[in-house]
Amino acid sequence: MSEIPFVLLAFFVLGSYVQTITGFAFGLVVMSAAALFSLVSLEVAAFSVSVLSLLNCVTGLAGGLWRQVNRKILFAFFLSSIPATVFGVYLLGSLDDDALHWLQLMLGLTIILACGMSLLKPKKNESHSPSWAFFLCGGFAGILGGLFATAGPPISYLMYRQPVSLNVIRASLLGIFVFSCLSRIGITTLAGQVTMEMIWLSALGLPCVFITTLLAKRYPPNVSPEVIKRVAMVLLLLSGVSLALKAIF
Structure with missing residues (x-):
């Protein structure tokens, strides 16, 4: 890697x-x-996102929160997520430069869908969703995770509908993300797709993520997280639309 991508580090x-x-x-x-x-x-x-998200999630589970992970949900999710992730990684690696606009279109639509799901406030179910719901969700999330390292939106939406405490939801999501990141990193490595550029960029990103996480926890903004969430989602939604239009035109 000849140049440091300062813009991406930002x-x-x-x-x-x-x-x-x-x-x-x-x-x-x-x-x-x-x-x-x-x-x-x-x-x-996508590889760098997997590595850096892993750091963020492991940090989040520290302090005993990992004990509240719902293991039954984790098992049902990964029965379908792992093979779907393999397919997503294979698809990303097998598409040539001529298919770049299709990948950009798929990513743009994924971002639009993710933002729409995040801006909605899921209603709590009266009872737990059946295991097959997490199985189906795992398949969808696995393909998104394999392609773009963005497995979070489908399972996040489903988890926030469960009649359990926020700590259980947060712990279970972090646990799912840890194993999703590990799965994608392992699959990419076994497929021989890891390059020095991926390793170099991930290494540069580690201090960025670690220091920013510490500072954000120590000096939280005076604005509510909900406001920041909505502003971020609107900006991401615009970027998703722009990316989809770029791919089409």
């Missing part, structure tokens, strides 16, 4: 800050920026 910082305050959006911020401004290839960006 988006690492922005994504880390938004995720620390609101609990999500790191992958969406980085992937949308990488694709919209052609900063790095989608393969490189």
Whole structure:
């Protein structure tokens, strides 16, 4: 890697800050920026997002929160998520440059869908969703995770509908994200798709994510997380629309 992508590092910082305050959006911020401004290839960006999200999620589970992970949900989710992730990684690696506009269109539509789901406030179910719902969700999330390292929106929407405490929801989501990131990193490595550019960019991003997370926790903004979430989602929605239009035209 001949040049340090300072612009992308800035988006690492922005994504880390938004995720620390609101609990999500790191992958969406980085992937949308990488694709919209052609900063790095989608393969490189997705690998870096997986590595850096893993750091963020492991940090979030520290202090005993991991004990509240719902293991039954985790198992049902990963029965379908892992093979779907394999398919997504294969699809991303097998598409050539002529299919780049299709990838950009798919990413743009994914961002639009994710923003729409995030702006909605899911209503709590009276009872727990059946295991097959998490199985189906795992398949959809796995394909998104394999392609763009953005497996979060489908499972987040489903989890927030469950009649359980916010701590259980947060712990279970972080646990799912940890295993999703580990799965994608492992699959990419076994497929021989990891490059020095991916490793270099991930190494540069680690201090960006770590320092930003610490500062955001220590010095939270005077604005409510809900306001930051909505502003971030509107900006991401615009970036998703721009990316889809760029792919079409």
